[in-house]
Amino acid sequence: MEEVIDLSKLDKDFKYQVVREPGGEGLLSCFACGTCAASCPVREIDDRFNPRRLIRMAILGMKDRVLQDEFIYLCSGCYLCQERCPQDVGITELMTALRNIAVREGYLHPSFKAQLEFVYEFGRLYELTEFENKKRKKNGLPELNAVIDEVKTLLKEAGLSKFVEVKE
Amino acid sequence: MKYALFLGCTIPVRGQNYEISARRVAKELGIEFEDIKEFSCCGFPIKSIDKEAQLLISARNLAIAEERGLDIITLCNACTITLQEAKMELDGDEELKRKINEKLKKIGKEYKGTVKVRHFARFLYEDYTVDKIKEKVKKPLSNIKAAAHYGCHFIRPTEVYRDFDDPEHPESLDKLIEATGAKSPDYPDKQRCCGGGILGIKEEDALLMTKEKLDDIKEVGADCMISICPFCSIMYDGNQKKIEKTYETEYKIPVLYYPQLLGLALGISAEELGFKQNRVKAKKFLEKVEGNGS
Ligand code: SF4
Ligand code: SF4
Ligand code: SF4
Numbered sequence: 001m002e003e004v005i006d007l008s009k010l011d012k013d014f015k016y017q018v019v020r021e022p023g024g025e026g027l028l029s030c031f032a033c034g035t036c037a038a039s040c041p042v043r044e045i046d047d048r049f050n051p052r053r054l055i056r057m058a059i060l061g062m063k064d065r066v067l068q069d070e071f072i073y074l075c076s077g078c079y080l081c082q083e084r085c086p087q088d089v090g091i092t093e094l095m096t097a098l099r100n101i102a103v104r105e106g107y108l109h110p111s112f113k114a115q116l117e118f119v120y121e122f123g124r125l126y127e128l129t130e131f132e133n134k135k136r137k138k139n140g141l142p143e144l145n146a147v148i149d150e151v152k153t154l155l156k157e158a159g160l161s162k163f164v165e166v167k168e
Numbered sequence: 169m170k171y172a173l174f175l176g177c178t179i180p181v182r183g184q185n186y187e188i189s190a191r192r193v194a195k196e197l198g199i200e201f202e203d204i205k206e207f208s209c210c211g212f213p214i215k216s217i218d219k220e221a222q223l224l225i226s227a228r229n230l231a232i233a234e235e236r237g238l239d240i241i242t243l244c245n246a247c248t249i250t251l252q253e254a255k256m257e258l259d260g261d262e263e264l265k266r267k268i269n270e271k272l273k274k275i276g277k278e279y280k281g282t283v284k285v286r287h288f289a290r291f292l293y294e295d296y297t298v299d300k301i302k303e304k305v306k307k308p309l310s311n312i313k314a315a316a317h318y319g320c321h322f323i324r325p326t327e328v329y330r331d332f333d334d335p336e337h338p339e340s341l342d343k344l345i346e347a348t349g350a351k352s353p354d355y356p357d358k359q360r361c362c363g364g365g366i367l368g369i370k371e372e373d374a375l376l377m378t379k380e381k382l383d384d385i386k387e388v389g390a391d392c393m394i395s396i397c398p399f400c401s402i403m404y405d406g407n408q409k410k411i412e413k414t415y416e417t418e419y420k421i422p423v424l425y426y427p428q429l430l431g432l433a434l435g436i437s438a439e440e441l442g443f444k445q446n447r448v449k450a451k452k453f454l455e456k457v458e459g460n461g462s
Binding site: 148 | 175177178180181182184187188191203205206207208209213214215216217218219220221224225228271272274275277320321324325326335336359360361363364365366368369370373374376377380442
């Protein structure tokens with residue numbers, strides 16, 4: 001990060017917002033040892049992604065950068081950093097917390113939005129078409145329900161319908 | 169004993185060879201599965217959007233198994249971590265459980281906490297046991313080198329899998345492979361993630377992660393790779409050709425689901441184990457298995 005940090009854009013309360021979020025509780029325990037970055041398989045191939053730096057940014061209050069950059073979506077969820085962190089920061093869960101905050105602030109990554117729409121509509125990540133069910137039968141597998149409606153009810157209950165653009 | 173088979177989303181559509189072989193092997197070993205049509209997505213894709221919504225979906229699935237008095241057996245690593253973590257969180261937090269159950273009332277369900285969730289491979293390892301598998305093997309695959317790929321969510325995080333395998337130096341899948349008579353070679357960075365988690369976010373990064381492991385497995389001269397998760401197989405099997413093309417290299421490493429390997433050792437035909445659906449063709453591998461004699 002070569003650019004100068006604009007202090008006026010820092011959100012001093014951001015770190016507390018993260019700590020209150022399920023999964024974000026450990027943020028402030030980080031002492032920047034770098035074990036997570038050294039363990040991260042994504043960082044190994046793409047050094048713009050760096051969990052330690054992301055944590056520093058969150059603690060400093062660089063809210064917009066943290067939530068809008070692609071960083072928080074590049075974590076593949078392997079839990080190696082979380083296993084090795086000497087301070088039990090719970091980094092993988094922290095990524096979830098940050099993603100959840102981003103959604104609540106109105107930003108839903110297109111990839112997650114597409115997944116949400118499928119789960120909302122069908123109760124599954126993939127549409128189980130008649131064709132699929134026929135193929136299953138041919139392979140000696142039981143047919144499955146194409147739609148599980150109760151999932152939609154639950155997602156509505158959780159307030160997620162506003163993100164979904166599907167025909168009712 | 170009877171178990172509720174939890175398929176999740178990916179397996180019924182994109183991993184039928186896993187489902188076919190798991191069912192066939194279970195039958196051979198006398199493990200009974202019940203199919204529950206009401207099961208939905210485990211909730212995994214929703215976790216990154218809204219943790220509470222994910223818990224609702226996970227708890228609904230758990231509650232459905234509880235109603236029938238059955239424990240759950242999963243095949244997908246992501247389903248396993250999602251359901252087991254949800255159970256851990258709900259069982260450990262009365263207030264959270266009350267909140268989730270309040271919403272489940274809308275659909276007439278209640279999560280109580282009586283159900284147990286186990287990945288099929290873990291079940292075979294811990295409950296069925298490796299010794300018993302060995303007794304059932306009719307055709308030891310002694311000339312086969314099968315490289316284990318555990319997948320992250322089979323053993324990590326420790327918080328969820330506290331009473332199971334080592335999160336960084338696991339041995340359960342290696343032992344399961346060895347039970348078939350095959351060798352399970354060591355190779356560098358065995359714990360490397362398949363990259364599947366970011367396939368939809370940044371494909372080139374994801375495929376590069378996949379490639380690194382394929383390189384390592386090629387290096388040790390394995391005859392095949394063993395997966396226990398449909399996401400991992402999509403990466404190593406489904407995308408192998410694409411990686412070969414992109415990086416102008418060649419692997420031709422068949423990626424088998426563990427029940428496919430076990431099934432062969434139990435004397436079940438490749439046809440009955442869904443090999444036709446493996447993307448990287450296993451013809452040569454199967455010839456080697458045949459040449460093995462008995
Ligand atoms: S390993 Fe833990 S303490 Fe060390 S930098 Fe990463 S989060 Fe901070
Ligand atoms: S969990 Fe995410 S941040 Fe941590 S090591 Fe794995 S990919 Fe990197
Ligand atoms: S983890 Fe994925 S594959 Fe497994 S059930 Fe959930 S959405 Fe489906």
